[in-house]
Amino acid sequence: MLHVQHLHKAFGQQTVLHDVSFTIPKGEIACFIGKNGAGKSTLFHIIATLLHADSGTLTWDGRCYEQEAKAIRQQIGYVPQQLAIWEDFSVAQNMRFFEQLSPIRRSDEQLRAILKSVALEEWNRKAKHLSGGMKRKLNIALSLIHQPALLLLDEPTVGIDLRSKIEIQQALLALRDQFGMTMLYISHDMEEVTALADTIFNVGDDLFYTQLLQTKGIDTISLR
Numbered sequence: 001m002l003h004v005q006h007l008h009k010a011f012g013q014q015t016v017l018h019d020v021s022f023t024i025p026k027g028e029i030a031c032f033i034g035k036n037g038a039g040k041s042t043l044f045h046i047i048a049t050l051l052h053a054d055s056g057t058l059t060w061d062g063r064c065y066e067q068e069a070k071a072i073r074q075q076i077g078y079v080p081q082q083l084a085i086w087e088d089f090s091v092a093q094n095m096r097f098f099e100q101l102s103p104i105r106r107s108d109e110q111l112r113a114i115l116k117s118v119a120l121e122e123w124n125r126k127a128k129h130l131s132g133g134m135k136r137k138l139n140i141a142l143s144l145i146h147q148p149a150l151l152l153l154d155e156p157t158v159g160i161d162l163r164s165k166i167e168i169q170q171a172l173l174a175l176r177d178q179f180g181m182t183m184l185y186i187s188h189d190m191e192e193v194t195a196l197a198d199t200i201f202n203v204g205d206d207l208f209y210t211q212l213l214q215t216k217g218i219d220t221i222s223l224r
């Protein structure tokens with residue numbers, strides 16, 4: 001379970017997160033929506049241990065971020081908004097490079113299985129010659145090498161075709177169902193959000209999103 005309590009974060013005079021509290025049970029997918037600048041990525045950076053909150057407490061699986069950040073970090077996978085792949089490396093070289101950075105050793109066979117789990121069958125092709133959808137799949141596969149228990153995805157399907165988008169959705173649902181992986185997912189795509197989410201958090205308490213989803217009979221939880 002991810003437990004966030006009374007989180008506060010400001011950049012100078014600008015308060016971005018004010019008294020944010022929520023809980024996400026293990027093995028669930030929580031989607032985060034909200035307008036540009038609402039604080040979604042900032043919240044993810046804090047949960048990913050990349051940024052410190054000004055105040056508040058976070059725990060993952062009963063472990064407190066303040067005391068056990070390093071151990072928690074090893075259980076987290078992070079898919080950034082920007083592609084974080086080596087364009088001049090092949091798919092295999094990208095996977096092997098990140099495997100070396102990972103705390104867990106993986107054989108080529110295991111790396112290929114990870115690629116297959118996100119519907120990417122390429123191995124020798126250079127990343128710069130992959131389609132946009134394939135690059136996004138590789139970006140996700142890299143974050144899965146150490147089999148994270150908590151996966152954070154910041155708009156992982158931006159700008160790709162519908163088929164790749166649906167393949168990625170199916171892959172994520174399978175990871176949740178097979179491994180009980182907990183996922184936090186930022187998206188502006190309401191169809192994607194409703195297809196994936198066990199819970200939807202509305203960052204910034206934007207009435208537009210609340211009403212939009214209410215018309216579809218879907219509830220959101222507001223975070224200010």
Ligand SMILES: Nc1ncnc2c1ncn2[C@@H]1O[C@H](COP(=O)(O)OP(=O)(O)OP(=O)(O)O)[C@@H](O)[C@H]1O
Pocket residue numbers: 011016034035036037038039040041042043
């Ligand atoms: N390192 C930083 N220094 C100063 N201000 C920052 C920093 N990081 C984020 N901000 C500001 O905090 C606010 C929230 O940014 P954040 O990226 O978290 O929003 P977001 O909801 O993810 O937006 P988007 O949907 O555009 O990705 C913005 O006004 C942004 O300019």
